[in-house]
Amino acid sequence: MAPPRREVKRSGSIVPCFLFVELGILGGTAALAYQLEFTDAFPVHDGGFFCRDPAYGRPYPGPPGSSRAPPALVYGLVTTVPVLTIVVGELLGRLGGARGGRDPTILWGECCYLGAPLRRLLRFLGVFSFGLLATAIFANAGQVVTGAPAPHFLAVCRPNYSALGCAPRAGDAPPHFVPPGGAPCNGDPPSVAAARRAFPCKEAALGAYAGAYAGLYVTLAWRGGGSRLAKPAAVLGFAAPPFLLGALRVAEHRNHWGDVLAGFLTGTGIAAFLVTCVVGNFQSGGGSGRGGQGGTPKGPPRAAAPPAPSGGDQRHPGASSRPPRRHLNVLSPGGTPKTGGSPKLGGIPKVEGGHTRILYGGPDGALIEPFIKPLQSH
Known part of the structure; x- marks a missing residue:
């Protein structure tokens, strides 16, 4: 080299x-x-x-x-x-x-x-x-x-x-x-x-x-x-x-x-x-x-920290790189929130009458723009 x-x-x-x-x-x-x-x-x-x-x-x-x-x-x-x-x-x-x-x-x-x-x-x-x-x-x-x-x-x-x-000196003179x-x-x-x-x-x-x-x-x-x-x-x-x-x-x-x-x-x-x-x-x-080989002795180089995933939570450096779970917030017509598990993206939860507001969590932890889906009245 x-x-x-x-x-x-x-x-x-x-x-x-x-x-x-x-x-x-x-x-x-x-x-x-x-x-x-x-x-x-x-x-x-x-x-x-x-x-x-x-x-x-x-x-x-x-x-x-x-x-x-x-x-x-x-x-x-x-x-x-x-x-x-x-x-x-x-x-x-x-x-x-x-x-x-x-x-x-x-x-x-x-x-x-x-x-x-x-x-x-x-x-x-x-x-x-x-x-x-x-x-x-x-x-x-x-x-x-x-x-x-x-x-x-x-x-x-x-x-x-x-x-x-x-x-000449005399005595201690x-x-x-x-x-x-x-x-x-x-x-x-x-x-x-x-x-x-x-x-x-x-x-x-x-x-x-x-x-x-x-x-x-x-x-x-x-x-x-x-x-x-x-x-x-x-x-x-x-x-x-x-x-x-x-x-x-x-x-x-x-x-x-x-x-x-x-x-x-x-x-x-x-x-x-x-x-x-x-x-x-x-x-x-x-x-x-x-x-000519370096001044103050230096210790071994520190291991580089692994790069944070683009979709992970940046607030905690040690957080897991696994994508966060998606949460479903359902608002009934009366305004009472209902929380579901982790439904499949695009799935329609079962609700009773009126209009249902569905919020999907994005991969970076932010909420996707909510939308309102009307239900057909039977």
């Missing part, structure tokens, strides 16, 4: 909307993320620090490129792994005939057909890209606003304690606080500014977002087949690298545990919001469900 042909709808606004609205929003988000990351358009907040604070007195771990998880590796993985996961999943679903649901094919102009699988893939990848940039914006904005120092801040700042009045402003640090200014951007951890936020997005895609869109452990194994595989990345950031004295946890919450929250509220749990717009 040949598969049913997919519905084709014309749309003259889908391509302009994609080019001027969707790409415009994505470009503006990328520009804002670039300004927060690589320029001084938004200066980092200077909140001061305490002299010889042990929370910020860890040794300097070196530049970011010397880490065991350098930024280039982190940014490459959080970008390529979810994209490859979505592309492979959509291709496999397309080959299996389980993608697109009942979404129609969009015809733009007279030449361009945009099928449901292609629009589904572009939608998932576009939303992922937007969320990745939004996560970077949230993390960078939090770092710029709070200006929380990293664990190795004092090693990079190299303050002159004598000039700042940071005398509180540590001396160095207020913001001035030039308390003698270290490299770019390194000092980078050491003030620890909360939340941007690497942890990006890793959590990518892992959560890919894990939710596998859980909600992939078909497990006959294996019950394929999906859990894949989801744990996506969740493990962000956790290890956060632990590595703490072990190398680049972030505190609070910074890493805040990054995890930021990335996971953005991924959950986009998946549930924007892409509809990776389901097709036409109502297709998990794996």
Whole structure:
């Protein structure tokens, strides 16, 4: 049996909307993320620090490129792994005939057909890209606003304690606080500014977002087949690298545990919001469900009610289809009704003198137009 042909709808606004609205929003988000990351358009907040604070007195771990998880590796993985996961999943679903649901094919102009699988893939990848940039914006904005120092801040700042009045503590005296402003640090200014951007951890936020997005895609869109452990194994595989990345950031004295946890919450929250509220749990717009095989499970179809007979009583759906009995009402000359049984149609009941009025019941329960039959007088 040949598969049913997919519905084709014309749309003259889908391509302009994609080019001027969707790409415009994505470009503006990328520009804002670039300004927060690589320029001084938004200066980092200077909140001061305490002299010889042990929370910020860890040794300097070196530049970011010397880490065991350098930024280039982190940014490459959080970008390529979810994209490859979505592309492979959509291709496999397309080959299996389980993608697109009942979404129609969009015809733009007279030449361009945009099928449901292609629009589904572009939608998932576009939303992922937007969320990745939004996560970077949230993390960078939090770092710029709070200006929380990293664990190795004092090693990079190299303050002159004598000039700042940071005398050694005597007994239980509180540590001396160095207020913001001035030039308390003698270290490299770019390194000092980078050491003030620890909360939340941007690497942890990006890793959590990518892992959560890919894990939710596998859980909600992939078909497990006959294996019950394929999906859990894949989801744990996506969740493990962000956790290890956060632990590595703490072990190398680049972030505190609070910074890493805040990054995890930021990335996971953005991924959950986009998946549930924007892409509809990776389901097709036409109502297709998990794996493209229908959304909410439906029960067995109800048996169709037998059609009511044309001549039956329509007031009671469960009434019998047997034709109603015909009743004979006889009115004597005195007006007293007499009811007979079910005489044969056309039979003349026995009456005494005068005129007799006979009413016959029709097959639909209505009364046939009565007639008056005169009787011959004997």
